[in-house]
Amino acid sequence: MATMTVQRLHELFEENPGKDILSWNGACHDCGDTMEVSATPMEDGIHISGGSVYEPAPQNFFLKCDPCFQKDSALRNFQKCEVYSRVVGYLRPVSQWNDAKQEEFRDRKLFDASIA
Ligand SMILES: [Zn+2]
Numbered sequence: 122m123a124t125m126t127v128q129r130l131h132e133l134f135e136e137n138p139g140k141d142i143l144s145w146n147g148a149c150h151d152c153g154d155t156m157e158v159s160a161t162p163m164e165d166g167i168h169i170s171g172g173s174v175y176e177p178a179p180q181n182f183f184l185k186c187d188p189c190f191q192k193d194s195a196l197r198n199f200q201k202c203e204v205y206s207r208v209v210g211y212l213r214p215v216s217q218w219n220d221a222k223q224e225e226f227r228d229r230k231l232f233d234a235s236i237a
Pocket of ligand 1: 149150151152153154185186187188189190
């Protein structure tokens with residue numbers, strides 16, 4: 122997952138005419154520290170300071186501070202993971218199972234059936 126592209130930044134400036142700076146306030150997705158990222162168009166391109174901005178879905182922004190970006194530039198764990206498993210002979214999302222079946226799913230144990 123890459124950070125926001127230069128093209129997308131230009132689009133955002135076009136969507137917000139008259140704005141000479143774009144900024145995002147919030148918490149770093151990884152460490153939770155409060156942070157602000159700003160993008161300023163200059164003659165030599167758009168200057169970004171304060172960290173990184175991710176937009177995995179339109180208008181759904183996530184921020185990462187520079188130390189966290191240095192550690193891992195990928196945006197992880199930002200959406201729910203749908204787990205499918207077998208229930209009464211069918212593969213269905215576990216989130217759609219009834220409470221009793223979900224409890225039974227949590228009791229299941231993984232084992233390695235390969236023969237060495
Ligand atoms: Zn951070």
